[in-house]
Structures are given as structure tokens and as C-alpha cells.
Amino acid sequence: MSTDGGTRAWIEVRAAGLRRNLRTIRERIGPGPRMIPMVKADAYGLGVAGAVAALEPEDPWGYGVATVEEGRQLRTLGVTRPVLVFSPLPPGSYSAAVEDELTVCISDLEGLRRLQDAALRHGSTARFHLEVDTGMGRSGFDWRRTGEWRDAVAALASSGSLEWAGCLTHFHSADERHSAATHTQWERFTDAVSSLPTPDGLLVHACNSAAALRCPEYAADAVRPGIYLYGGSAGQGLPDPEAVARVRARVVFTREAPPGGTVGYGATHVAREWEEWATVGIGYGDGLPRRLGNRGEALVRGRRVPIVGRISMDVTVVDISGVDGVAHGDTVTFIGPDGGEEITVDEVAGWAETISYEILAGFTPRVPRVWVDEGDS
Numbered sequence: 001m002s003t004d005g006g007t008r009a010w011i012e013v014r015a016a017g018l019r020r021n022l023r024t025i026r027e028r029i030g031p032g033p034r035m036i037p038m039v040k041a042d043a044y045g046l047g048v049a050g051a052v053a054a055l056e057p058e059d060p061w062g063y064g065v066a067t068v069e070e071g072r073q074l075r076t077l078g079v080t081r082p083v084l085v086f087s088p089l090p091p092g093s094y095s096a097a098v099e100d101e102l103t104v105c106i107s108d109l110e111g112l113r114r115l116q117d118a119a120l121r122h123g124s125t126a127r128f129h130l131e132v133d134t135g136m137g138r139s140g141f142d143w144r145r146t147g148e149w150r151d152a153v154a155a156l157a158s159s160g161s162l163e164w165a166g167c168l169t170h171f172h173s174a175d176e177r178h179s180a181a182t183h184t185q186w187e188r189f190t191d192a193v194s195s196l197p198t199p200d201g202l203l204v205h206a207c208n209s210a211a212a213l214r215c216p217e218y219a220a221d222a223v224r225p226g227i228y229l230y231g232g233s234a235g236q237g238l239p240d241p242e243a244v245a246r247v248r249a250r251v252v253f254t255r256e257a258p259p260g261g262t263v264g265y266g267a268t269h270v271a272r273e274w275e276e277w278a279t280v281g282i283g284y285g286d287g288l289p290r291r292l293g294n295r296g297e298a299l300v301r302g303r304r305v306p307i308v309g310r311i312s313m314d315v316t317v318v319d320i321s322g323v324d325g326v327a328h329g330d331t332v333t334f335i336g337p338d339g340g341e342e343i344t345v346d347e348v349a350g351w352a353e354t355i356s357y358e359i360l361a362g363f364t365p366r367v368p369r370v371w372v373d374e375g376d377s
């Protein structure tokens with residue numbers, strides 16, 4: 001996929017930046033813990049094929065996804081490493097998980113039974129990790145009631161066709177500074193795990209990007225970084241990630257606007273004096289948040305310019321008054337560096353009153369993802 005003059009909007013993704021962000025986490029946790037990069041939601045919207053190609057040279061232990069379909073996609077790409085499916089499965093998809101040799105994270109006895117049934121039907125052994133809910137509350141066995149499920153899990157796990165390969169939990173506030181909750185969750189988790197009749201060689205893991213960077217002492221046997229790899233901040237006081245995604249689009253029209261001239265639906269921006277506007281070929285139909293209308297910025301020739309008026313489905317207008325030489329076909333940057341300036345994905349998330357994850361995952365299939373790998377420096 002090239003980005004010649006015919007491409008109206010695209011996301012350029014830098015493989016080397018992704019790898020450097022992974023290495024920042026590696027330096028923090030040391031050489032011991034295994035790396036399970038999260039590539040769910042099409043690698044946080046940036047394209048899973050490109051992400052896997054970028055990450056393979058780092059020799060990760062495995063990959064993390066949310067759904068069985070995402071796991072299958074990795075197998076189709078030729079990934080033979082362990083693939084962990086983290087979200088609870090709908091009842092009908094255990095069979096497909098077994099078929100693709102995915103490792104399923106189990107939240108209850110019913111799930112474990114379904115997995116065993118699927119494995120028996122396939123005549124194979126299904127690997128699972130047991131999730132302990134320590135406060136996230138969306139999935140996992142309850143840490144307060146280990147006595148109620150411990151023996152049943154152990155009995156099922158040793159009754160054939162199942163391999164108990166790991167235990168995990170998930171922190172809810174590791175992105176926050178001085179969060180006592182993370183320590184509390186860790187204690188709940190380790191208490192629960194130590195009371196279980198776990199098999200040898202069990203993989204114990206808990207840390208997302210924020211926890212791996214903030215509490216490397218909880219890295220245990222493996223970490224599961226996501227957002228930081230893709231250039232999103234993991235939280236206050238943590239090292240900034242290197243930019244990975246650059247969201248760009250082309251100027252498709254320019255005009256001089258006289259005083260009183262209006263732009264966009266609702267005519268919410270009115271030129272006070274003569275202004276120069278550039279219409280850029282990206283809109284909310286591409287995933288650029290509509291909330292950026294009249295509050296976000298873009299980079300044109302390395303300078304910050306305001307987005308004026310409401311964002312349309314297909315185009316966005318920026319005020320380029322005072323930026324000389326802007327021409328039809330020029331590139332405008334909405335996320336990422338341009339010249340000496342940079343708009344981070346977290347800055348955009350702030351304007352849109354959301355988080356970097358939602359911004360990245362929100363870009364639509366209309367926008368090509370163009371991976372560039374210039375090697376490591």
C-alpha cells in the first residue's frame with residue numbers, strides 16, 4: 001500500500017517504535033518474565049499482521065487476544081506460539097478455540113466443563129489459564145470464595161483432556177499514581193493462588209502496560225502490555241512511549257473565507273476576519289472523533305492549526321491562516337509528529353474526552369494502515 005497522491009487518509013505505523021516501546025518494558029521488568037504482547041482489536045486498531053511482523057524479531061513468548069476469532073487470525077498468519085484468549089467465551093466458541101489450539105482464560109466451572117467437552121470431542125487436550133477476579137469484576141473466579149471452587153477446579157483439571165497452564169488476574173487502577181488498589185489486588189491474587197493445588201510450571205501473570213512499568217515487582221512469570229507498545233501513555237509519572245501511529249490525510253480543497261463566512265454543519269465557526277481554510281480528506285467516518293470539532297488541532301507544515309467547525313463524516317476543515325504555501329494534496333497530521341511538533345494520541349484523547357485506546361481502536365477500515373519498518377537504530 002503506497003501513500004501516493006491518491007490516498008486521502010492513512011495511518012503510518014512504525015514497527016521500530018513498537019519494538020523500542022517493548023524494550024522499555026523489558027528493561028523495567030528485567031530478563032526473567034515472559035512477554036505476551038496484547039494484539040486484540042486488530043492490534044489496538046493498527047493492524048495485527050503488521051504488529052506481529054514487527055514483534056516477531058523480539059521473540060515474544062506468545063500473544064494475547066480478546067476473542068477466538070482474533071486467535072484464529074493469528075494462526076492464519078502463521079503464528080505457532082501460545083495464543084491466550086482473555087475475554088470469556090460465548091458458549092458456542094469453545095470448539096473453535098480447541099481446534100486452533102488457543103489457550104482459553106477460564107472464569108467459572110461451566111466454562112471449564114465446556115472446554116473439556118470440546119477437547120474430548122476433538123480428541124485433544126485443551127490448555128487453560130484460570131482467571132482470579134481480584135476487583136476488576138468483569139470476569140474470573142471470585143478471590144473471596146476460593147474454598148467454593150478450588151476443589152472442583154482441581155478435580156476437573158485432572159480428569160483428562162485439560163491442561164492447567166496458568167493463573168492470572170487484571171489490575172483496575174495501575175495507570176493511577178500511588179494506587180493502593182493495585183497492591184491490594186496483588187495480595188488477593190497471591191493469597192488465592194497459593195491456596196490452590198496448582199500444577200508445577202504454572203504461568204502466573206497480572207501486569208498490563210501500566211503495572212509492568214509501575215510495579216515491576218509484580219511482573220511474576222509474564223507481562224501483558226498493550227497500549228504502551230502502540231504509543232499510548234501508560235499513566236502519569238511513567239516514561240513516555242515513542243510515537244508509533246501517525247494519522248495523516250491530504251488537503252483536498254482550500255479557500256479564502258471572508259469575515260462572517262461560516263463552515264460546517266450548524267455553521268458553528270464564523271470567520272472574524274479574512275481566514276484561509278483547508279478541507280482535509282478525513283472525518284468521523286474514518287474514526288477521527290467528531291468531538292474534535294472546534295477544539296482539536298492538526299499539524300500543517302510542522303505547525304499547529306485549529307480544527308474549525310464540526311467534523312463531517314468524510315472531511316475536516318482546518319484554519320491555515322498564516323501558514324504559507326499550503327497546497328492541494330499536502331499532508332496534514334492529526335496524530336503523531338510533523339517537523340518539530342507532535343500531537344500525541346493522548347492529547348487527542350483529552351480533546352475527545354476519552355482514552356487513547358478508544359481513539360486508536362476507533363479508526364475504521366476505510367483508512368489504510370501502512371506499516372514501515374526501517375529496522376532498529
Ligand SMILES: *Cc1c(COP(=O)(O)O)cnc(C)c1O
Binds near residue numbers: 225227
Ligand atoms: C487489554 C488487556 C491488557 C493490556 O492492557 P494495556 O492497558 O493496554 O497495557 C492486559 N491484560 C488483559 C487481560 C487485557 O484485557
